[in-house]
Amino acid sequence: MTVRLRLALTVFVAGxxxxxxVMATVATAFQRxxxxxxxxxxxxxxxxxxxxxxxxxxxxxxxxxxFVAWLRSLLLYEPDTQLYLLSADxxxxxxxxxxxxxxxxxxALAPVREAAAAAxxxxxxxxxxGDDPERMSDDAVITARSLRRASIGGDGGGPAGYxxxxxxxxxxxxxxxxxxxxSFGGPALVAVAAVVALTTALAAWIVITVTRPLRVISxxxxxxxxxxxxxxxxxxxxxTLGSSDExxxxxxxxxxxxAMLRQQWDTLRTLDHFRREGVSNLSHDLRSPLTATAASLxxxxxxxxxxxxxxxxxxxxxxxxxxxxxxxxxxxxLGDLALLDEPQYKLSPVxxxxxxxxxxxxxxxxxRAREQGVTLHCVLPADPAVPAPFAAVDVELFERAVANLxxxxxxxxxxxxxxxxxADAEGGELRIAVSDNGSxxxxxxxxxxxxxxxxxxxxVAPATGEGGKGLGLAIVKRIxxxxxxxxxxxxxxxxxTVVTLALPRA
Numbered sequence: 001m002t003v004r005l006r007l008a009l010t011v012f013v014a015g016x017x018x019x020x021x022v023m024a025t026v027a028t029a030f031q032r033x034x035x036x037x038x039x040x041x042x043x044x045x046x047x048x049x050x051x052x053x054x055x056x057x058x059x060x061x062x063x064x065x066x067f068v069a070w071l072r073s074l075l076l077y078e079p080d081t082q083l084y085l086l087s088a089d090x091x092x093x094x095x096x097x098x099x100x101x102x103x104x105x106x107x108a109l110a111p112v113r114e115a116a117a118a119a120x121x122x123x124x125x126x127x128x129x130g131d132d133p134e135r136m137s138d139d140a141v142i143t144a145r146s147l148r149r150a151s152i153g154g155d156g157g158g159p160a161g162y163x164x165x166x167x168x169x170x171x172x173x174x175x176x177x178x179x180x181x182x183s184f185g186g187p188a189l190v191a192v193a194a195v196v197a198l199t200t201a202l203a204a205w206i207v208i209t210v211t212r213p214l215r216v217i218s219x220x221x222x223x224x225x226x227x228x229x230x231x232x233x234x235x236x237x238x239x240t241l242g243s244s245d246e247x248x249x250x251x252x253x254x255x256x257x258x259a260m261l262r263q264q265w266d267t268l269r270t271l272d273h274f275r276r277e278g279v280s281n282l283s284h285d286l287r288s289p290l291t292a293t294a295a296s297l298x299x300x301x302x303x304x305x306x307x308x309x310x311x312x313x314x315x316x317x318x319x320x321x322x323x324x325x326x327x328x329x330x331x332x333x334l335g336d337l338a339l340l341d342e343p344q345y346k347l348s349p350v351x352x353x354x355x356x357x358x359x360x361x362x363x364x365x366x367x368r369a370r371e372q373g374v375t376l377h378c379v380l381p382a383d384p385a386v387p388a389p390f391a392a393v394d395v396e397l398f399e400r401a402v403a404n405l406x407x408x409x410x411x412x413x414x415x416x417x418x419x420x421x422x423a424d425a426e427g428g429e430l431r432i433a434v435s436d437n438g439s440x441x442x443x444x445x446x447x448x449x450x451x452x453x454x455x456x457x458x459x460v461a462p463a464t465g466e467g468g469k470g471l472g473l474a475i476v477k478r479i480x481x482x483x484x485x486x487x488x489x490x491x492x493x494x495x496x497t498v499v500t501l502a503l504p505r506a
Contacts, residue, residue: 007203007206007207007210007211008200008203008204008207010203011199011200011202011203011206011207012196012199012200012203014199015195015196015198015199015200015203016196016199018195018199019191019195019196019199032126032127035126035127035141036126036127038127038141038167039125039126039127039128039141039143039167041167042081042141042142042143042165042167043115043119043143045078045143045165046119046143046144046145046163046165047119047145049074049163050145050163056085056147056161056163057085057147057149057160057161058149060085060093060094064094067085067094068094068095068096068100071083071085071094071095071096072096074096075096080167080168081165081166081167081168082095082096082097082132082133082134082165082166082168083095083096083163083164083165083166084096084107084133084163084164084165084166085147085161085162085163085164086107086112086144086161086162086163086164087160087161088158088159088160088161088162089106089109090106090107090108090109090112090162091104091105091106092105092106092107092133093161095133095134097133097134099134101133101134105133105136107130107131107133107164108130108131111128111129111130111131111142111144112130112142112144112162112164113144114128115128115130115142115143115144116144116145116146116159116162119143119144119145120145120146127141128141128142128143129141129142130142130144130166132166132168133166134166134168135168140166140167140168141166141167142164142165142166142167143164143165143167144162144163144164144165145162145163146159146161146162147159147160147161147162147163148160210247211247212247213247213248213250213251214247214250216251217250217251217254220254220255220258224258276338276341276342277338279334279335279337279338280335280338280339282331282334283331283332283334283335283338284335286327286331287328287331287332287335290324290327290328290331291328293324294321294324294325294328297317297320297321297324298321300317301314301317301318301321304317330471333471333472333475334471336400336475337452337471337474337475337478340397340475340478340479340482341478345482347394347397347482347483348394348395348396349392349393349394350392350393350394350395351390351391351392352390352391352392352393352395353388353389353390354389354390354391354393354398354423354430354432355378355380355388355389355423357395357398357399357402358378358380358402358421358423358432359378359380360399361399361402361403361406361421362376362377362378362421364403365403365406365407365410368410369410369419372410372413372415373415373416373417374410374413374415374416374417374418374419375417375418375419376406376410376419376421377418377419377420377421378420378421378422379420379421379422379423380422380423381423381424386425387425389423389424389425389430391430391503391504391505393483393503394479394482394483397479397482397483398479398483400475400479401475401476401479401480401501402421402432402434402501404472404473404475404476405434405473405476405499405501406419406421406434407472408472408473408499409434409435409436409438409497409499412436412438412439412497413436413437413438413496414438414439417436417437417438418436418437419434419435419436420433420434420435420436421433421434422434422435425505427505428504428505429485429502429503429504429505430502430503430504430505431500431501431502431503432500432501432502432503433498433499433500433501434498434499434501435496435497435498435499436496436497437495437496438496438497439493439494440491440492440493440494440495440496440497441489441491441493441497442493443493446489446491449473449489450473450474450476450477450487450489451474452471452474453471453474473487473499476499476501480501480502480503483503483504484503484504485501485502485503485504486502487499487500487501487502488500488502
């Protein structure tokens with residue numbers, strides 16, 4: 001979910017909740033107003049009744065049946081209202097309702113006394129809720145006045161009873177209910193819909209206005225991630241003149257950052273191109289003189305062979321020839337690595353059985369391994385049910401990578417050692433492993449093993465006395481990357497090393 005959508009939904013929900021809250025507040029306030037108006041009307045009604053009839057208890061005692069009819073006559077013009085005569089303990093003595101409450105019906109006295117005390121003391125009460133004897137499960141707005149028996153020389157003590165008025169919730173007839181719905185419900189829903197629609201439109205306008213710079217920044221980031229800095233910069237809308245808010249400054253700053261990154265990327269790309277071109281040209285220019293030097297030294301070596309008077313010169317010549325060959329291999333490796341680093345370099349993949357390639361490499365290195373006293377062999381799946389390790393690889397580069405690994409293993413494996421080449425399929429990968437039981441690699445050197453020109457502290461091979469140049473394994477890593485694979489090394493000092501080349505399976 002986008003930021004725009006989340007903001008719009010937030011504002012929409014807030015507006016809807018606000019509209020519903022306003023309606024609930026208005027409904028609550030209207031209900032309270034109705035309760036207060038009903039309470040005031042009931043209080044005034046009871047005051048008029050007591051002003052006219054001050055002997056209500058005596059009237060009930062003399063004529064109970066006529067008293068009920070009298071109560072009903074008082075309420076001819078007071079619909080949804082019932083009048084009760086209560087005893088001092090809250091028991092219903094007489095009622096104006098059509099169905100008299102069961103004998104022994106008693107209402108809670110606390111609201112009755114509160115309403116009576118407020119009416120007699122002249123206090124202004126909002127309203128009082130009490131029991132409805134006709135429906136004891138519901139509360140209703142009540143009004144009460146205390147009744148006392150007449151006595152000579154006093155006020156007769158406490159209240160002998162109460163005149164209790166219950167204002168029930170008005171129930172609308174079906175016709176009036178339909179009128180209410182059409183006159184109030186419809187306009188209310190229309191008002192809510194209008195508020196929600198207005199809020200939504202306002203939210204959409206605010207969200208689009210506020211998040212437009214963020215959308216521009218997001219598009220630029222996505223384009224840079226998708227196309228890289230090599231692509232031409234997009235023509236983006238500049239921040240509005242005078243837009244000095246946080247989003248405007250963020251957009252302007254981010255565009256400046258992108259421009260600076262593109263400029264630095266162009267500079268780095270130019271420098272990298274000069275580096276690769278320089279290394280490639282240097283390698284090409286040095287190959288011819290090194291080849292001529294090596295040929296001259298080899299000619300002298302053949303001439304002086306078997307001449308005792310030239311023994312010292314032959315020893316010096318052998319050192320010069322070995323260093324010339326090492327330099328020639330270093331120059332060739334530098335040129336090959338520069339070529340592999342070219343962005344335009346394309347592989348020439350061929351679907352081939354890697355097991356056959358490994359066996360060819362074993363045959364190529366077998367004479368050298370035999371001369372060093374090292375056993376070199378290839379392990380392939382012997383089960384016919386296991387598919388052959390086919391993969392689409394550039395055969396020349398693949399052979400170069402595995403040959404570099406075997407060459408390294410021969411350098412660091414002493415006489416009597418074992419070097420194994422293995423090809424296994426695991427998941428969607430083919431894993432080519434070259435393992436030896438040589439001197440191993442220290443844990444400090446393992447993380448940098450495939451770095452260019454990195455030479456371990458003990459890089460002098462005990463088997464040959466030659467030192468590594470730090471380029472062979474870097475070439476292996478680059479070849480693996482060109483094939484969409486990876487390379488890793490696991491080693492234990494004194495027990496050997498396993499280098500695994502993982503390539504995508506065909």
